[in-house]
Amino acid sequence: METMLGRKKEQGFTLTEMMIVLAILGVVLGAMYNMFVHQQKAYSVQDNVAVMQQNVRVGLDYLVKDIRMAGYIPEGIPFDSDDPPIPTPQVPAPSADVVGQLFTDGVSESIERATATTITFQADIDNDAITETVEYTLNGTDLTMEVWQWNAVTSSWNPSSGPQIIAEDIESLTFTYSLLADDYGLDNGVDDDGNDGADEEGELMVWDIDNGVDDDNDGFIDEDGPLNTNELRGFIRQVSIVMNARTAATDSKYTHPVEGDHFRRRTLTSHISLRNI
Numbered sequence: 001m002e003t004m005l006g007r008k009k010e011q012g013f014t015l016t017e018m019m020i021v022l023a024i025l026g027v028v029l030g031a032m033y034n035m036f037v038h039q040q041k042a043y044s045v046q047d048n049v050a051v052m053q054q055n056v057r058v059g060l061d062y063l064v065k066d067i068r069m070a071g072y073i074p075e076g077i078p079f080d081s082d083d084p085p086i087p088t089p090q091v092p093a094p095s096a097d098v099v100g101q102l103f104t105d106g107v108s109e110s111i112e113r114a115t116a117t118t119i120t121f122q123a124d125i126d127n128d129a130i131t132e133t134v135e136y137t138l139n140g141t142d143l144t145m146e147v148w149q150w151n152a153v154t155s156s157w158n159p160s161s162g163p164q165i166i167a168e169d170i171e172s173l174t175f176t177y178s179l180l181a182d183d184y185g186l187d188n189g190v191d192d193d194g195n196d197g198a199d200e201e202g203e204l205m206v207w208d209i210d211n212g213v214d215d216d217n218d219g220f221i222d223e224d225g226p227l228n229t230n231e232l233r234g235f236i237r238q239v240s241i242v243m244n245a246r247t248a249a250t251d252s253k254y255t256h257p258v259e260g261d262h263f264r265r266r267t268l269t270s271h272i273s274l275r276n277i
Contacts, residue, residue: 048247052169053266056245059143059167060268066134066145067239069123071110071276073131110277111236114227116209119175119239123276138173139163143243171244171265177227178238181205185235204237239272 013021113120118137125132125147133148144163151158181188182203208224227233250262259265 044249048249048251049264052245052247052264055167055169056243056266056268059170059245060241060243060270062143062145062166063136063241063243064270064272066123066125066136067119067121067241067272068274069125069276070121070274072123073110073276074124074129110274111233114175114177114209114233114236116174116176133157136166137163138170141169141171143167143170143173167245169245169248171246172242173244174242176240176242177207177209177236178204178240179207179232179235180237181235207232207236234277237274237277239274241270241272243268 110123111119111121112133113135118135120133120135122131122133124130125134130152131150133150135146137144137146143166145166146160146163148157148160150156179186180203185203186205188205207227210224210226227236244265244267246263246265251264252262254262254264256263256265
């Protein structure tokens with residue numbers, strides 16, 4: 001009896017049993033690995049989407065905050081031929097300008113440049129009682145901001161530090177402008193806002209800027225042309241922004257319904273009233 005019991009204790013697993021255990025273990029480990037890879041990919045996609053949303057929100061927040069300050073100019077800065085932006089100065093100054101004329105006279109240069117993709121304006125954006133000229137534009141897929149600061153001692157603009165990247169992976173940026181269209185603005189004799197009153201006080205019209213798009217939805221493209229004079233830019237009262245961002249990396253399991261590629265996208269819009277103009 002003792003011998004039989006001793007032999008029974010010495011018995012181990014058979015080769016067949018070991019193979020079955022290894023096969024089951026392989027299936028379990030394979031399932032766990034596939035789950036890990038799936039979760040890792042899902043996390044990567046979510047991380048890319050979160051970064052994209054953060055980029056577009058930060059970019060739009062900067063634009064809204066600063067553009068809303070346009071026209072808040074604590075210093076009396078005269079018109080001159082060196083008004084920023086420095087790369088495209090107004091040389092000579094437009095004939096409507098008078099040397100020594102201040103911004104407070106109503107014919108404002110608060111907005112220096114207004115195109116479909118770039119806006120340049122003057123404002124004290126950081127509340128330090130010093131006027132800055134600020135330019136926002138899309139440089140490739142980077143939303144950039146460039147700032148010049150007025151030097152009251154030399155009565156000139158300090159050189160900028162160059163364009164600073166505010167947001168990345170911005171696919172498109174579009175500005176649309178609404179101009180004052182009453183007796184104090186364009187005075188065009190048209191019912192621009194469609195409420196049966198032409199040139200009524202406070203009436204605004206969407207300017208169909210030179211961008212290949214029917215901005216005012218009247219069936220005509222670029223009918224109003226560029227906002228290339230100080231007088232026209234002085235009538236701007238609202239700025240609308242459409243910013244489209246995309247993820248830095250593609251998602252092979254996702255196909256964009258319009259573009260047909262594998263980038264996820266987000267579009268944000270904002271409408272800004274220029275309270276200082």
